[in-house]
Amino acid sequence: MSGILNSSIGRKFAMALSALFLMIFLLQHFIINFSSIISADAFNNLSHFMGTNWLIQYIMQPVLIFGVVFHFVMGFILEIRNKGARQIKYAKNNGAANSSWMSRNMIYSGLFILIFLVIHFIDFWIPEINTKYIQGDMSGLLPSGEYRYYEELVHKFQPLWRVALYCLGFVFLALHLLHGFMSAFQSVGANNKYTRALKGFGKAYAIVIPLGFIIIALVHHFNH
């Protein structure tokens, strides 16, 4: 078991595990965000719970951060190693003949997602941490006495540039997932009679979830 991360399969396994974890997180994030276009109260309550529950804040949040960082760092390590496995490039390579654009460009869709995440952190996460842990306001309330989460969300989606960037980020996430979802299952060794069904589900997931995030952003942008 020791040293599994030194083997090619071990690394891919770790990559896949972190990916599966992130995909579950993404689903959870989506459900909460989606609630914002149904009911402001539901969104506020869920956000407050997530933002103040000790299990989420002190256990899951660090795990998530580790997961994200690990996935990116491992992604870069693998990319560097893979580049080294072919030092002389082909004069002519017809990759489209045998594989999808998404599968061949995970590093680029991943990089764009990384840029998006950095902005997302600066935009949403850092102010949130600032309010809660630097200023010490754990109430989650506006001066008006209402929860602040929904208000803040709506406010964030007002500038067009942010909405545009947000949408673009999710387009790349969709591309990343279109290959990544199934790839993660293959890497952990799941390829059997359920694979066809899983492939269909993976495609649906890769399109529906990012599209949902985009719709949420557009709804808030145009409704307010």
Add this chain to the structure above:
Amino acid sequence: MNLTLKIWRQKNANDKGKMVDYPISGIEPDMSFLEMLDVLNEELINKGEEPVAFDHDCREGICGMCSLYINGEAHGPDRGVTTCQLHMRMFNDGDTIYIEPFRAAAFPVVKDLVVDRSAFDRIQHAGGFVSVNTSGNTIDANSIPVNKHDADDAFDAATCIGCGACVASCKNSSAMLFVGAKVSQFALLPQGQVEATDRVMNMVKQMDEEGFGNCTNTGACEVECPKGISLENIARMNREYLKASFKG
């Protein structure tokens, strides 16, 4: 047919190498790709130039010796064939055809289009066998019944000809399809179960040491494989490897 060939020429392993253009005419659609190269070589010899070196032997698609990256694909544009079975009718008069060696750090070029694929052999030395003596003092063949589906799957994995098209096609030069096929063949048969743990650990270790890249599941190998070896074999190897790793 008249064609323009762009061929990788490299005198030996230490030479830098470059693409060289060769116009060729009088090619018939019924010729195999290698017969087209035979025609070119005959012309080159008659002109006093050095013929193009390329690997080939059986010319019926089973020995795995022929290689070539043709117009950006291992074994060329046809499916389910090796280069020796690729026919010129797949091309059109006036085409330009790129002919390059299989590229991978683990497959160094020997000369022109010939590469050294002995890394595959070394992976097999590490565990591509069942440790039975060849003394003949084995038990009767029919005392080891094998489920027909497993036997058929093992056969499908075993049809790999070790040509290296998977490595050449993979954007990461990964050898996972080749190794996966061998691991699968034995993992599916009771004869191979006994040393399954050691086998997969040793073969993957050797594969990594040879400098092949990681599998990113693009599926290019499966598409380009002349024998249609399935990606399921890679998943099976992943399972076997993880099982073996956690066993310790």
Add this chain to the structure above:
Amino acid sequence: MALDSKIPKGPLADKWTNHKNNINLVNPANKRLIDVIVVGTGLAGGSAAATLAELGYNVKAFCFQDSPRRAHSIAAQGGINAAKNYQGDGDSDYRLFYDTVKGGDYRSREANVYRLAEVSANIIDQCVAQGVPFAREYGGLLDNRSFGGVLVSRTFYAKGQTGQQLLLGAYSAMNRQIGRGKIKMYNRHEMLDVVVVDGKARGIIARNLVTGEIERHSAHAVVLGTGGYGNVFFLSTNAMGSNVTAAWKAHKRGAYFANPCYTQIHPTCIPVSGDHQSKLTLMSESLRNDGRIWVPKHMEDVKAIREGKLKPTEIAEENRDYYLERRYPAFGNLVPRDVASRAAKERCDAGYGVNKTGEAVYLDFASAIQRYGKEQAHVKGLNENDAALVKKLGQEVIKNKYGNLFQMYEKIVDQNPYETPMMIYPAVHYTMGGIWVDYNLMTTVPGLYAIGEANFSDHGANRLGASALMQGLADGYFVLPYTIGDYLSNDIRTGPISTELPEFEQAEKNVRDRIESLINNNGTHSVDYFHKKLGKIMWNKVGMSRNAKGLSEAIEEIAALREEFWKDVKVPGTADEFNEELAKAGRVADFLELGELFAKDALHRNESCGGHYREESVEESGEQKGEAKRDDENFKYVAAWEYKGEPKEALLHKENLVFENIELKQRSYK
């Protein structure tokens, strides 16, 4: 020197067991002190190398390919025979022995063939233990199929890739020993001479095909598993690299060459499409189980077909000549290979060939598709009179049986064989002749062994389908490892053989001189030019049908061509690099010598037997009129040729064949 075949005394069935009990053994500690060189890593060489290493000998194995796994054994399609009697259909060691001797037209050695039959069952056990994925039935047990010219189901198979799977089995056994350091593998090395010291084979000279380096390798014994020499015809189903060089060098160093003229011409190959053709592709003999062979009855139909004005499917049933069914009503399309090949040639020579070169006949699956389709429709309770449905169902059955062969045919010929008949023509496939060996598989040079297709021993004048794989593995796994111990037991005190001996020096010098003269020749024609010319002579005058006049001409023509070759061949590049043309030149030079001996042997054997057909020796009356006529009175012997300078001066030694357990009969398939 009189030939001593060293056949053990005693009843046929006990000879091998008794022999094993009586020969000398080498104790395990001493095996470590003994080196063995194995040249060639196909089924015979690979299995021998693995087994010798496992016994404890230090093995050096050589192959000219980039990996042992590429050896041409890999291309065998149909299967491997073994007298397992799993089907309970009355098979036995004796029946396999009988079928093999009869199939070989009574020109093989009884004791060797019986031993082959005896160890055959064990091959299957061995291969299954190694993880060879043979075809299985739903109950999980091994499946069998039947094969040309026998009455039982004894052929084990792995779809159409049996040779590949068996070779990978032997290769895996080798890998295990390479991993343990007991085999030192030399890939991309070609043997260019045998070194004989004090009358014993003590090593080889090899050329590293990547660097061009000439290397000396010594050992206490040398084993040749270097395959057949069908490429002397230029076009054959052999791999491009298959060659006679190792065997020919051994011959020149004193090993007798036996029955060189026994060549198997396989009836079902894809026809030649033009002058550019580099090799021929075999379609498994199993196709003849369902395909019917025919040519048009009328010359005007033949002409129309060649001009593209008529399609074969448009020719009415009554205007087709199913010539095998006509001539051999009892066996029909399933006559042995040699008979089927000659019949195709006879029709094409008469002008009825159906492609532009006039050398092709049809192999038609239409009636099998109809038959299977009706059967399926009946089984499924569908309308048996719905023509389209019947055709579709029938095609599915055919696809399941021969799908990969049909696909291969379509890739090469660009015609869909489900819709239009295949075109086939005979092609050179296997050589039954080879280096003469005694019962121990030792050649006439002490310490030099020949196994598999490289020797002559088991198939007589014609080999049965699915028997080549059996012989290769029998020799390598189960025979040679025993018999070589008897010889090596005298070498336990010899110690390592020095490569500095004058014999090594001389052999190396010869090799270097020859390479130099090829490289510096600077002639006007490429190696292939000469090889193709040789092939034409061989095919036209020493091919499927031979006569004294043609053979005499061939001998002269080959000698003249050889002279021209050495004057005018052009080998580009240098000696100290990867140089395929140089390697080819050396091989063709040897073919140019072998070809002459081949023709000489064919000329001297004035009888028709198996694959060797002399127009002078045919039945002149009776039911068998026009069929091949064997002459047991004058030719019931093995012709072993001793090298005497020029091939045409080779000296004939006869090993008389004694048949004590089998009655000699004329083969009849009428």
